[in-house]
Amino acid sequence: MLDQLTHSPHFYHYLYLAVAFLAAFNILEVLFLLVHKTRMERNEIRKEALKRRVSTAIVTVTDPAEILPEPSDYVEYAAYSEAISSVLESFEGELAQRASGLVRKLGIDSYYRSMARDAVWYKRASAIDTLSAFRLPHNREFFLAVFRSEASADVRYRIVFGLSLLARGSEDIVAISKALSSLPYLTAKYTEDIFFNIITALKLAGKEEDFGKFLTAIMNDASIRPLIKRDCIAACHAAACERAATVVKRYFLTFKHEPEILIACVRSLVRMGNFDVIHEALFHPDWRVRLTGLKYAHLSKDDLLKDLKRLLHDSNYHIRVNAGQALARLGAPGAQALREAAGADDKFAAEAAAYALTLAEAAR
DSSP: OHHHHHTSTTHHHHHHHHHHHHHHHHHHHHHHHHHHHHHHHHHHHHHHHHHHHHHHHHHHOSSGGGTSOOOOSHHHHHHHHHHHHHHHHHOOTHHHHHHHHHHHHTTHHHHHHHHTTOSSHHHHHHHHHHHHHHTOTTHHHHHHHHHHHOOOHHHHHHHHHHHHTTOOSHHHHHHHHHHHHTSOOOOHHHHHHHHHHHHHHHHHTTOTHHHHHHHHHHTTOTTSOHHHHHHHHHHHHHHTOGGGHHHHHHHHHHOTTOHHHHHHHHHHHHHTTOOTTHHHHTTOSSHHHHHHHHHHGGGOSSOOHHHHHHHTTOSSHHHHHHHHHHHHHTOHHHHHHHHHHHTSSOHHHHHHHHHHHHHHHHHO
């Protein structure tokens, strides 16, 4: 067929037509991109101008809804939501109340609630993110209802994040935890952020002790994954949830065979100023737990000199090195123990001690 085409008397006519068609297509494509770019730039300029107007109205007018027009398209709703979210993130009290009131009075939350039911998943995700930024308590029930009917895991993760900003008690936290456990485990950072948000929300509500109640409630709950329990403890460390110290110690005593939970417990308790579990951590079979204990051993009021000297002879290289550094941080008694170990028959302990002494001398 190709031979017939090339030998046809009309071959060059067909070729010229094809070239002309491709040239026209390319020109139209460039024009389309230029028009689209211009339109996007104009929308961005319009959005930025409206954002400044909304922010100014919230700051300067008692009832900004009286002077601001109702949003009518996607660009205007985006401008309003971004301006309001910025105010809510930066201010509290009366200004935050004005911004929240604007969401309800202008129907902005209704718009994004409607979008949260859209057929396209990324539009639903965007709507949930926006509603989460508003932090309106009445959205809690809406989020729970959407979570039950939502098919996309990506959107469900966002719903859980939104719920974490609205937690008001231990029952809310249990519901969030069960929702998390029903989803594939994402990352430790995501889960820790969820519980960090919860602790922060509880502190603002004056109910920080409710997180301790929640930790107690899920301690033996098999429906809550151990990884999620670990991330709860890690969030206590990040948010300095001091009122949960007692239950965190109970976790340390209960989950002897879960090294990651034990590590999170040690870190959280140290952040709270509690060093009760350091001694036991130094004797744990898992080297990672021993290593965590070593990092904070010099802060403990207990006499751990003998334990640290013993760990210089540990079978794990990282433990030996960190035991030497922990001894160096103890001052004169630790330095004396290192000098003695540097001349010991155990060459591994001697090397670790000599290395710690070298670092200590270089730091002077």
